Amino acid sequence: MADPRTVDIIIPTYRPGERFIRLLSMLEKQTYPYHRLIVVNTGEDLMPDSVKKMLGSMRDVTLNHISKEEFDHAGTRRAAVEMSDADLFLCMTDDAVPADIFLIGQLVSAMQDPDAALAYARQLPETFTSESEKYTRSFNYPAKNRKKTIDDLPELGIKTFFASNVCCIYDRKIYERLGGFVREAIFNEDMIYASAALRSGYASVYRSDARVIHAHDYTAMQQFHRNFDLGMSQAMHPEVFGRIRSEGEGIRLVRQTAEHLISNGHAAEVPGLIWRSGWKYLGYRLGKSYRKLPHGLVRRFAMNRTFVDRMDRRG
Numbered sequence: 001m002a003d004p005r006t007v008d009i010i011i012p013t014y015r016p017g018e019r020f021i022r023l024l025s026m027l028e029k030q031t032y033p034y035h036r037l038i039v040v041n042t043g044e045d046l047m048p049d050s051v052k053k054m055l056g057s058m059r060d061v062t063l064n065h066i067s068k069e070e071f072d073h074a075g076t077r078r079a080a081v082e083m084s085d086a087d088l089f090l091c092m093t094d095d096a097v098p099a100d101i102f103l104i105g106q107l108v109s110a111m112q113d114p115d116a117a118l119a120y121a122r123q124l125p126e127t128f129t130s131e132s133e134k135y136t137r138s139f140n141y142p143a144k145n146r147k148k149t150i151d152d153l154p155e156l157g158i159k160t161f162f163a164s165n166v167c168c169i170y171d172r173k174i175y176e177r178l179g180g181f182v183r184e185a186i187f188n189e190d191m192i193y194a195s196a197a198l199r200s201g202y203a204s205v206y207r208s209d210a211r212v213i214h215a216h217d218y219t220a221m222q223q224f225h226r227n228f229d230l231g232m233s234q235a236m237h238p239e240v241f242g243r244i245r246s247e248g249e250g251i252r253l254v255r256q257t258a259e260h261l262i263s264n265g266h267a268a269e270v271p272g273l274i275w276r277s278g279w280k281y282l283g284y285r286l287g288k289s290y291r292k293l294p295h296g297l298v299r300r301f302a303m304n305r306t307f308v309d310r311m312d313r314r315g
Contacts, residue, residue, distance in 0.1 A: 032105035231287025
């Protein structure tokens with residue numbers, strides 16, 4: 001029997017381009033049709049005419065424009081959910097391209113588990129992605145399904161709460177019962193919600209057969225800024241991250257990636273891996289200690305500077 005539940009898709013966009021058009025094209029081909037597409041775009045003048053034309057040709061699209069100052073990782077998605085009336089809603093980013101026509105159906109299937117509050121997809125790299133980034137994707141998104149509950153905390157540590165709004169579906173009733181995404185977050189709004197869900201007795205499901213193509217070959221400085229935001233978000237939410245160390249998982253990733261590169265003929269990538277990893281760790285540690293830093297440095301180090309500016313205005 002087909003699942004009768006409706007699915008809305010929520011996508012924040014910023015300077016969307018060719019990848020977003022590919023994403024939209026694949027959404028139109030899904031075997032499990034979406035109910036409504038809700039796009040929240042930052043900067044109306046930053047959306048190319050080709051994207052506007054594509055959205056205009058699609059069915060059931062709600063397009064809202066906001067300013068860069070209004071964007072927030074949690075708040076923007078929270079507001080978009082309030083525009084939705086579907087049974088389930090699927091959060092995506094504008095650069096996550098469905099790998100096939102079964103993405104939505106596989107995620108809906110995962111949500112048939114009565115314990116599931118959310119289910120997230122596997123992320124695959126582009127063919128031209130560096131070998132180290134390909135390995136990182138396989139490390140974080142293996143080819144094996146997993147259901148996670150709070151009982152997995154001793155084994156998995158911080159990864160118990162790992163989920164990704166790059167492509168993650170949510171049960172609306174449970175979402176509303178738990179109070180939804182936090183109102184503001186510089187990063188990790190998905191993990192903060194997952195933590196609340198698991199601590200309330202629900203489960204998170206990882207579906208390796210629900211796949212999107214999504215990967216980034218960040219520079220060392222991009223990694224620094226991104227991980228500063230990550231560390232800052234962890235410091236701001238001790239109820240989620242306060243008693244769980246995450247450094248060990250990062251060290252394990254670097255070590256295994258280096259071993260993979262050396263054993264598979266990509267040893268030339270190892271120095272770059274070590275260089276970027278050092279900047280990632282520095283950014284993370286500084287982000288965790290952001291309260292001890294002058295505002296000017298926090299703003300300079302952060303990737304999401306408008307969030308820092310809002311913090312400063314509130315005092």
